[in-house]
Amino acid sequence: MSVRTLEGNARFWALAACLFWLAFTLFPLYWVVITSFKSPLGVVGGPTYIPFVDFEPTLTAWSELLSGQRGQFFSTFIASTIIGLSAAFLATAIGSMAAYALVRFTFEVRLLSAVIFVVIAFGGYLLCRHYLGVGQATSLIYAFIAALALSIISSRFKLPGPVLGNDDIVFWFVSQRMFPPIVAAFALYLMYTEMGKLGFKLVDTYWGLTFAYIAFSLPIVIWLMRDFFAALPIEVEEAAMVDNVPTWRIFFGIVLPMSKPGLIATFMITLAFVWNEFLFALFLTNSKWQTLPILVAGQNSQRGDEWWSISAAALVAIIPMVVMAGLLSRLMRSGLLLGAIK
């Protein structure tokens, strides 16, 4: 049933409800737009709705924002763009490979190997830190490498205990998004500062923030792309295998082009996440690589809520995403698989 088949009163009410909902969702956006053109007096002096009738629009908020009086607008915008695009691209690329592997190959990880990893990682860190007197970051690195090596070696033996399969691995990935990000943000900040002491500056650098975003986007990317890859007809890949096409070429030459709509959708979701992310940006940057959400929040200054400049900054943060979504959604058309199989 669709709205088109409705008749008479039913049709009228359905349309009215839809229009009401449209107004309800569009009004905040409209309010932000007109607020950004109001003068400070116009904002605090009670609600006004229609430009030129209710109030005289001014460009004060915009000129303040663009001239840099309200924070380094241009560098922030550029930082957001670079970090957003590259983190979304890298996360989609790496996550797709992981997702493809999880769909097409069978993994068997013994639970005991995972336990060995955890025990060695924690135990090794404590050992290095408290008994051998090694620095924090160095102990972390040693413990991690030892744990990884031992768990990989141990997985070669037929250890007793349950065996984890692909679904368990995917669940493990997704489970990383279940705890509150603030838990990780603190730990990450500490780790980054320790790394900084070793000479690898990560706080307030491009790589520091990008790494964090890639790590936190991967679970979602893997989860989404796994479903897209699982829906692909395996015969197409088998045909290529029989035709002696190398695996990497099957992935890049056949699988990725076939899942283009999925890749773009995933890229878009990741980009939206990274673009709007606030917490990590707050912890891991301070000036040079600050992103737009920090700038918007920064408009809420000591002088009180300056809604006019918050509105202008918020619009600047919204518009690029609207444009991106508009451009990419045209590429997201379905039906790309048409003709591959019956």
Place this chain on the structure above:
Amino acid sequence: MSQVRLQQVTKSFGSVTVIPPLDLTIADKEFVVLVGPSGCGKTTTLRMIAGLEQATSGEIRIGDRDVTALRPGLRNCSMVFQNYALYPHMTVAENIGYGMKVRGTPKAEIDKAVTEAARILNLGAYLARKPSALSGGQRQRVAIGRAIVRQPDVFLFDEPLSNLDAKLRIEMRTEIKLLHRRLQTTVVYVTHDQVEAMTMADRVVVMNQGRIEQAADPITLYESPRNLFVAAFIGAPSMNFIEGSLDQGDGGPVFRGQDGVSVPIPAERVSALSPYAGQAVILGIRPEHTAPASGSDPSIKLKVTDIEPLGPHTLAIGKAGGAAFTAQMPANTRVGPDDSVDVQLDAQKMHFFLKSNGEALPR
């Protein structure tokens, strides 16, 4: 030489054995069809030859190479899939030439091979199209073109015609046969359709539950099926079976079934069948070897429940000797449901099977 040999090949998925030890030799340039009901292991066998499934044990040889442990790409087979499995983002020409392009063949050579394949398969006008702009038959021809340019040792077909409509299927049947005659390459072809198997194969391999029931040329399968399964599987409409036993009658040995069925054994088969006297056997007769009773051949009474007028002849479906029975009548025969007719069996075409193990008795 591209003979294919499977020696003691088995396949298990976990604890489930789908192929018990299987031996099969496919001669060079032979067109072999693996046929059987779904789940009989025919596709698994094909995929093991292709390398898409690893054999659990045993040895697979193509020509004089042991390919058991080789990955699919190194076996020099081409495979055509039931659902075409084309690359949807490439044109027809790119689809056909992709394998060569990946292997680094010079462009001029690829173009030549693609043009030649397109000429053989009548795809010349569609080379620039994407698969989505083609019909089912054309798509399957593209898949076959992709297989041809590989110049493989063996062609593997996995139910390639199952997704086509009936008319196109018959056309493509002929095309694939012609292609085999032209290319002179070994073909292993999997289908569940016994008509397709009979019409295309040099040799048909009838499979059931992972075992080979009988491997022979189509006429041998039809005329002397080795057991009940093959007898029932080959031929449409299916062979009639009446249970009973071999007894000694007044004028020599007779087959006795329920409802007073009594069929004298023809004199020339008495010596072959006499060792089985007194045993439970099954009489098999194909509908096309029955007719309205007249003359000296043995006859049985058929209680008709339905008739199927097919044009050239009419099928009378009903019960005889306690079993479902289909008899073939001349088109002008006036029979209807609830009629009772005497049906004559062609004594020369009768088959006898042991009830205990289903094996055919010697002729």
